[in-house]
């Protein structure tokens with residue numbers, strides 16, 4: 450992870466890191482514990498949305514003339530023969546032959562990956578599905594914590610259901626955005642390095658695991674997201690005060706809200722029509738716990754956007770080098786259910802690349 454982080458810095462990521470001040474981090478951890486929350490200390494380098502493009506451009510420049518990069522080329526299927534990968538077939542019918550394939554379809558390709566894994570007979574493990582809301586509030590409420598950690602990772606076990614609930618993807622001074630995936634609208638958040646809003650946003654996600662007879666967490670997540678889309682015509686926004694009062698938010702009520710929404714495309718509505726009781730209760734209990742750590746979180750002016758779903762793929766069984774049971778087929782990143790973030794996904798790619806390089810140069814014999 451550290452050496453992969455170095456690659457991002459080499460190609461233009463900012464030098465500053467958060468969460469490395471032991472004293473302040475320990476203080477926050479103590480306060481979190483007192484509020485019933487577990488604080489996971491992490492060191493964060495915030496790249497910023499606009500810098501991602503710059504870094505990718507810099508990486509691409511180095512590859513110019515050395516590699517052919519094709520965008521807008523959808524892979525339809527992975528071609529396997531006698532237990533080894535042979536290449537890929539594109540949606541247009543073109544076949545690209547290869548001795549090695551690294552498959553990295555991301556969360557958007559989680560469903561496709563599941564189908565391919567089933568077709569190839571790869572062993573997969575069901576991951577929990579994470580469903581919840583994007584919370585938005587004035588940045589000052591969390592400033593004391595975000596100034597130190599940037600992205601505090603907090604875990605809570607709900608009182609009523611003992612479900613694991615966590616904060617995810619905190620964006621100080623950021624913006625809430627729409628995410629479209631395979632015809633489904635969900636919400637997400639991001640923040641720029643320079644452009645600042647007055648708000649911070651983060652996700653509260655509730656993890657649910659399914660075992661028997663149902664083991665398709667992606668389908669469950671898509672079902673909940675579709676319900677929100679059905680009722681709201683897309684994403685839904687609701688004031689916490691309205692949710693607690695048992696009424697929907699309206700455009701007028703949102704206009705009265707002290708927290709000004711950064712996402713204007715969400716429809717004011719009622720999230721209690723969308724979430725199962727289990728999820729809603731856990732989200733409310735988590736907000737109450739967070740309020741003990743950062744007073745003001747459980748305000749009636751706190752905005753909730755729904756739904757946020759993390760479609761982590763079923764986790765594909767891979768070797769420590771990321772190789773699947775199909776010889777020379779490597780699965781990396783979020784779409785393979787292996788990782789859940791930029792740095793981890795990149796690090797898994799570096800591991801696969803090193804293994805392939807070792808095979809080609811003869812350092813490591815193929816399986």
Ligand SMILES: Cc1cc2nc3c(=O)[nH]c(=O)nc-3n(C[C@H](O)[C@H](O)[C@H](O)COP(=O)(O)OP(=O)(O)OC[C@H]3O[C@@H](n4cnc5c(N)ncnc54)[C@H](O)[C@@H]3O)c2cc1C
Nearest residue numbers: 522523524553554555556558637782783784789790791794
């Ligand atoms: C709004 C937002 C904010 C985020 N913020 C953060 C953050 O602050 N920190 C962090 O660590 N992570 C963040 N993430 C998550 C991060 O982007 C992912 O974890 C990371 O990009 C995963 O990398 P990946 O290479 O596995 O997949 P991706 O980056 O998703 O790339 C997969 C690519 O494969 C393509 N693809 C899928 N199926 C096929 C197919 N069949 N054929 C061809 N191409 C296909 C997809 O279109 C996509 O371009 C954020 C994500 C979003 C959406």
